[in-house]
Amino acid sequence: MNVAIEDLHVGYAGRNVVAGVHLMAASGEIAGLVGPNGSGKSTVLRTVYRHLRPTAGRVLLAGTDLRTLTPGQTARQVAALPQERGSDFELTVREVVMMGRTPYKRAFAGDDHEDRERVAHALAAVGLAGHQARRFSALSGGERQRALLARAFAQDPEVLVLDEPTNHLDIRHQVDLLTLLRDRRRTTLISLHDLNAAAALCDRLHVLHDGRVVASGTPREVLTPDLLAEVFGVRAAVTEHPLTGDLLIAYDHRAPLPAPCG
Numbered sequence: 001m002n003v004a005i006e007d008l009h010v011g012y013a014g015r016n017v018v019a020g021v022h023l024m025a026a027s028g029e030i031a032g033l034v035g036p037n038g039s040g041k042s043t044v045l046r047t048v049y050r051h052l053r054p055t056a057g058r059v060l061l062a063g064t065d066l067r068t069l070t071p072g073q074t075a076r077q078v079a080a081l082p083q084e085r086g087s088d089f090e091l092t093v094r095e096v097v098m099m100g101r102t103p104y105k106r107a108f109a110g111d112d113h114e115d116r117e118r119v120a121h122a123l124a125a126v127g128l129a130g131h132q133a134r135r136f137s138a139l140s141g142g143e144r145q146r147a148l149l150a151r152a153f154a155q156d157p158e159v160l161v162l163d164e165p166t167n168h169l170d171i172r173h174q175v176d177l178l179t180l181l182r183d184r185r186r187t188t189l190i191s192l193h194d195l196n197a198a199a200a201l202c203d204r205l206h207v208l209h210d211g212r213v214v215a216s217g218t219p220r221e222v223l224t225p226d227l228l229a230e231v232f233g234v235r236a237a238v239t240e241h242p243l244t245g246d247l248l249i250a251y252d253h254r255a256p257l258p259a260p261c262g
């Protein structure tokens with residue numbers, strides 16, 4: 001299922017912070033949103049999982065305007081790992097992950113065999129099988145993150161929307177997560193701050209700057225030293241990873257460039 005974002009305008013309290021964004025994730029494609037803090041990545045993603053309503057423009061799922069779908073229809077097609085991640089669930093890990101099955105249940109229906117199977121698989125996939133009876137609120141930041149990711153997998157969506165999913169994860173769990181997303185490939189919109197991870201994972205990248213897409217293409221097309229300087233304000237060499245052949249950005253951590261130009 002493809003996702004098309006057309007001329008999207010969206011904002012908060014009457015102020016648009018995203019203006020005229022066009023981007024597309026083809027069916028099965030992993031599309032990355034990258035850009036500096038405040039560039040509008042989360043805001044764009046929030047319109048795809050319907051946390052925010054566009055002020056103009058539209059989001060299409062396989063050609064259907066999201067606004068014509070019921071919340072239940074949307075939830076069977078789109079699962080999100082949002083940035084606003086609850087920490088106050090007085091539920092067990094298993095109960096949180098089971099919430100991912102809600103869109104498939106009739107009102108007041110219990111968990112069936114398929115629900116239990118999918119939840120068990122999702123917990124195992126994120127390495128939390130042994131933690132399912134723990135209270136969600138007692139988990140560490142990274143464990144919570146993985147539980148919420150399991151909830152998104154349990155939802156068995158056509159489209160995954162992940163807002164900085166590697167936040168809080170140690171490097172091994174970051175690598176595990178990227179591997180999982182590659183292995184369980186489905187149409188994915190993902191925001192990432194780690195541009196090397198984005199280059200290793202994403203088929204295409206969309207660079208946001210001040211609420212607009214300023215570059216789109218493969219990681220190699222997009223992540224050039226000039227773009228890194230202009231958009232992110234850093235000096236960097238772009239080279240090749242000696243083990244994987246992926247694009248590798250080596251930042252100059254000693255000297256920032258003058259403030260990036262708008």
Ligand SMILES: Nc1ncnc2c1ncn2[C@@H]1O[C@H](COP(=O)(O)OP(=O)(O)OP(=O)(O)O)[C@@H](O)[C@H]1O
Nearest residue numbers: 012013017035036037038039040041042043044208
């Ligand atoms: N709930 C909100 N209310 C008001 N303004 C907001 C809200 N959320 C974000 N903004 C503003 O909208 C703009 C875009 O923010 P957004 O969170 O989409 O950027 P981002 O690229 O995801 O940033 P980051 O990399 O820091 O997560 C920023 O100026 C931000 O201050």
